[in-house]
Amino acid sequence: MTTFWLILAVMMVIALACVIAPLWHGPDSRANPRTMAVAIYRSGMAELEQECSSGLMPAEHRARTQRELERRLVDEARDPSSPTASRWAGNVMRPVVAALLVALLPAGALVLYMRIGxxxxxxxxxxxxxxxxxxxxxxxxxxxxxxxxxxxxxxxxxxxxxxxxxxxxxxxxxxxxxxxxxxxxxLALTHADPELLADYADALATLRGGDLNGEALQSIQAALALDPVNVKALALAGSAALDRRDYRQAMQYWEQLKAAGDPEIAAQAQRNIETAGALMATARDGQAR
Structure with missing residues (x-):
């Protein structure tokens, strides 16, 4: 569970960084409308000088055109919707919006997850x-x-x-x-799950005082039919055979378990095999008498 919340936190930090970085640093100055207006004024003045130098524009028109360009530049500076008026407000609001996102976005995401997750x-x-x-x-x-x-x-x-x-x-x-x-x-929704079948057999046997026969045995056999080396099903099958005093069958299941399991399971399987072997020898001695 710790891993899940750690991954969630990293994803949240990345998401916040992607949203907050543009807010904190503000828009690119190259796209600033005021800068563009000055650039347009300078470009217009350069064209005006070039046309006057080449004789394409009469001298009396030069002053009028220059005044028109200057008026447009002044209008941009005085316009309350221009960046001159809005830039200060933007510089103040961007950190405020960023702080609100840092405070509210994680909390909002958590609430949403708890509701629909x-x-x-x-x-x-x-x-x-x-x-x-x-x-x-x-x-x-x-x-x-x-x-x-x-x-x-x-x-x-x-x-x-x-x-x-x-x-x-x-x-x-x-x-x-x-x-x-x-x-x-x-199991009614998932039939072909050997682990689930083995778990069900184990729980059913516990409910019935350790009895692994009947429905529990059918579930064990179904698990082994799907997965012949399923560790839990093999262990339960061996115990069921031992309960029936079918020692040879129990030993066969535990031999398979010994080959399929880890060292600890293999050691336990070997002990079970030795116990079943001793019980089988005792039963034979009793029959011989």
Whole structure:
């Protein structure tokens, strides 16, 4: 979540810089109307001198034309709408407008985001594992985030990703029955998601006292059909086989898990394999007797 707000702050600074820089420095003096009027006067005088020197304009017309050019220049200087009158006001107002933008633009953007954006999704997506979620819960904020997400789903009930987030949040809050219901809503909208199927099986087994058979097993098998090396589905499948005392099947699942997982998962899978092997040997001894 910190990364999100940092990116947002950088984007806001860039946007403010693009808006404020022109206001602060003002318009380019080359485009100033007063400067242009002086340039036109000088150009007119140069043309007048050239025409008089070449004999194209009678001497009596020179003074009249010069007075006309001077009158136009004076009119520009006296015109209240000319840059002479407005430049001082512009120089004063530009910093004021820039300061107002610095004060109001970030606040306005934040209010707009809170109204039409999705801060709930940002908050939940930023949770890095159950430990961070539990930390949020200890601060009393996870309940608020979850309630906001549940309210949003009343208005947008076809958002599968949001239902999945809600279900996983309910698991952290130990609201397992609500989690199962939310997983079912997510799966109704997204069938081909092995991770979601495995999570649903886990929550369903928790609700039913650890029983991984029946609907939970069907969900596990569906997850493995989509992703044969899904770590969670393999672990659950091995546990389900162990519950059925199908030790050989359990060991096969854990062998796959051992090959697919990281070193820590592989070590746990090896311990499970050894346990299943010991149980299978004990069962054989019992049958032999």
């Amino acid at each position: 999705d801060p709930v999704a940002v908050a939940i997506e930023s949770m890095d594992g159950a430990q961070n979620v539990q930390h949020m819960d200890s601060q009393g904020s996870l309940e608020y985030v979850v309630s906001r997400l549940a309210m949003r789903l009343r208005e947008q009930p076809n958002d599968a990703a949001a239902w999945a987030m809600l279900a996983r949040s309910y698991v952290v809050l130990e609201r397992v029955e609500d989690a199962v219901a939310a997983y079912r809503r997510a």
